Amino acid sequence: MHSTFSTRLLSLYGVLFFLFIYLPIGLIFVYSFNSNPINMMVWQSFTFDWYRTIFGFSAEVTEATLYVESTDQLIGAVQNSLIVASVAASLSTLLGTAAALALYRFRVRLEGFYRALMMTPMMMPDIVLGIALLIFFVSIGIDLGVTTIMIGHCTFLISYVFIIVSARLAGMDPSLEEASADLGATPFTTFRRITLPRILPGVMGGLMLAFIISMDDLVITYFISGVDATTLPVFILSMIRRGVKPEINAIASMLLMFSIIVASLGIYLRARSEKRL
Amino acid sequence: MIKSNLPRPRWLQPLMLLSPTTLFLLVFFCGPLAIMVTYSLLEPGIYGGVEWTFYDQNYGRIFGWADGLYEEFDPIYLETFAKSVRLALITVATTLLICYPAAFWISRLPSRTRSICMFLITLPFFVSMIVRLYAWLLILRPTGVINQLLMSLGLISEPLEMMYTEGAVIVGMTYIFLPFMFLPIYASIEKLPGSLIEASQDLGASPVRTFFRVILPLTLPGVISGAIIVFIPSLGNFIVPGLLGGAKVMMVGNLIEQQFLYARNWPFGAALSFMIMAAMLFLLLIYVRVQSRSIGASRGEGV
Numbered sequence: 001m002h003s004t005f006s007t008r009l010l011s012l013y014g015v016l017f018f019l020f021i022y023l024p025i026g027l028i029f030v031y032s033f034n035s036n037p038i039n040m041m042v043w044q045s046f047t048f049d050w051y052r053t054i055f056g057f058s059a060e061v062t063e064a065t066l067y068v069e070s071t072d073q074l075i076g077a078v079q080n081s082l083i084v085a086s087v088a089a090s091l092s093t094l095l096g097t098a099a100a101l102a103l104y105r106f107r108v109r110l111e112g113f114y115r116a117l118m119m120t121p122m123m124m125p126d127i128v129l130g131i132a133l134l135i136f137f138v139s140i141g142i143d144l145g146v147t148t149i150m151i152g153h154c155t156f157l158i159s160y161v162f163i164i165v166s167a168r169l170a171g172m173d174p175s176l177e178e179a180s181a182d183l184g185a186t187p188f189t190t191f192r193r194i195t196l197p198r199i200l201p202g203v204m205g206g207l208m209l210a211f212i213i214s215m216d217d218l219v220i221t222y223f224i225s226g227v228d229a230t231t232l233p234v235f236i237l238s239m240i241r242r243g244v245k246p247e248i249n250a251i252a253s254m255l256l257m258f259s260i261i262v263a264s265l266g267i268y269l270r271a272r273s274e275k276r277l
Numbered sequence: 278m279i280k281s282n283l284p285r286p287r288w289l290q291p292l293m294l295l296s297p298t299t300l301f302l303l304v305f306f307c308g309p310l311a312i313m314v315t316y317s318l319l320e321p322g323i324y325g326g327v328e329w330t331f332y333d334q335n336y337g338r339i340f341g342w343a344d345g346l347y348e349e350f351d352p353i354y355l356e357t358f359a360k361s362v363r364l365a366l367i368t369v370a371t372t373l374l375i376c377y378p379a380a381f382w383i384s385r386l387p388s389r390t391r392s393i394c395m396f397l398i399t400l401p402f403f404v405s406m407i408v409r410l411y412a413w414l415l416i417l418r419p420t421g422v423i424n425q426l427l428m429s430l431g432l433i434s435e436p437l438e439m440m441y442t443e444g445a446v447i448v449g450m451t452y453i454f455l456p457f458m459f460l461p462i463y464a465s466i467e468k469l470p471g472s473l474i475e476a477s478q479d480l481g482a483s484p485v486r487t488f489f490r491v492i493l494p495l496t497l498p499g500v501i502s503g504a505i506i507v508f509i510p511s512l513g514n515f516i517v518p519g520l521l522g523g524a525k526v527m528m529v530g531n532l533i534e535q536q537f538l539y540a541r542n543w544p545f546g547a548a549l550s551f552m553i554m555a556a557m558l559f560l561l562l563i564y565v566r567v568q569s570r571s572i573g574a575s576r577g578e579g580v
Contacts (some may be wrong), residue, residue, distance in 0.1 A: 009381045014394075015380040020456065021401055024412035027422065031415065041415060041425050088545075095298040102294035114295065121306050123561055125513035127530050128313070128554045129306075131537060131546065135316055136309035155306045158298060187290060209403065216405035218516060223537070233407045240407070240520065244414060252408045263403030267396060 025256060032249035038152065040246045050250035074251070077235035080146055081215050084231060088153035089211035095154070096210075097203055101195070104169040105177075122159030129222035137224060144226025147179025152224050153214045160213060161206040164270055168202030201269050208266030212259055313383035317548035325541035335548035349377070354532065358552060361528040364443065368450040369504045375451070376503070380463040395463075402456040410520055413449050414440075417521065441523040449517040454510065458503040465499025498567050505564045507539035513553040529553065 034040060035047035056071035099118055100106060121129070133152045137144060176198075180190040218233040225234055233253060239248050320332035320534030337343035339358075341352040383394045401409065410446055416422045419436040427433045469492065477487040493500075515530025522528070529549060 012381040013378050027415055028412050039420055041422055095301055098294045099298040102291040107292035108291050117302055125509055125553055125557055127513040127533060128550050131550050132309035132313040136312050139312060141404050171335050212403045220408050233405050240411060252411055255405055256408050259404045263400055268398055
């Protein structure tokens, strides 16, 4: 009796826990379709108008409160975000995977040092890293912009990729690689035919997660983006600072959906790669 | 053990794999941090730049040895730092209280449901922080969800002032750092052998006693890891207090942001950042200690 009661209580708690996590972000999504332009949290009727507005189409309810003064700015921010995330995720996946391979497949001197070097960027508070990068770029005379954002993102994305690929490598039996080497394959052939296909799902998972972490980064980008190169999260922050308006719901909902789709894919790939060893 | 079976490779291969990453991080991670620390010991220039002379007054303004001639000591900096530590500690406590029972519950679920739950908990980590905070802006505002609900129920006649309070900042930080606490706690609870709990109960221990004498000590490494991983980003946070705390709840992160974007006193901002970095390095050392000890303990158990 006692144990079923406490089990039920725990289950109820579990449901509340998930409500706490998902209700707030669910609210944004639901109210992004609310047509009430004056009080956006009082439901009036269903509308797509906020989405139409941010893409620059005319809409009925928004004429009086037209808010996104420049759709071009928003599109520019989305473009910057996508470009930065693609380049930073690819580069950090290459660098992180190479480092993981070196540390898990070879005896390396100073292994502890390298491991600490790969992990610390992730632990560094983002405000410290953001400011350090800002001072660094300005004092060596590199103009802030898309390039500096890419470099900045790579520093901490390497850590994430390194951890994901390391987890994959740690669980892999090296006997197949040994067999390949014993049968006379060159190291490169062994890598291409044996190692790479086995770690590929983990690497792809790492790539997607790195992509979405880069897309979502706010603090480091905030400090090193300069005047012209805004990314989507920084753009949303500056919009919120000017005032909460229904259009932000629509932009936030779209970013929300995009993040959820890409991250789901990344988590799925990583989980699959850890199961099938 | 695994490595020793491999044929001894040429030294060139690992070097080629490792050096680009090492070089990249030395230049773009260690380099910037070194320059930041250097900056904190330089004199601020008149027009926002920096003079390359040694200057201990940046730290003097914070810790009290400023001479009062050029720079003045103000206890506000240490007070703000203390307040940030306090808010970060409260965030650690709230995330811990929320996550511990949830992790316990999920660890007892059938494996299929369990992996779905794990997926649902990891997912919000990848949703933009600004979007997740924006949700709380919609909830806590004077015209937000809670106030609308309470007013339509007739419980209050005027909107409650929930924004721009320490409570709002704590709720915001708790919400965004929840997954950081959950994952390490879950990892340590999952490893907990059910037989130990049964043994404790069979021997007549009450559930409370079992929890404090058996379950909690064994999951403590996970709790400590989670606490450190939540504390570090909470301490230097400036986005949450900036959006939900406004000018009323300032944390040390907001002070740093001001030095860089408005006051343009970079050396002083660098000195404040160094304090956060030092706190983080200190905690990281403890973290490594705890980790290696818990690995050692679990190995000892196996033998």
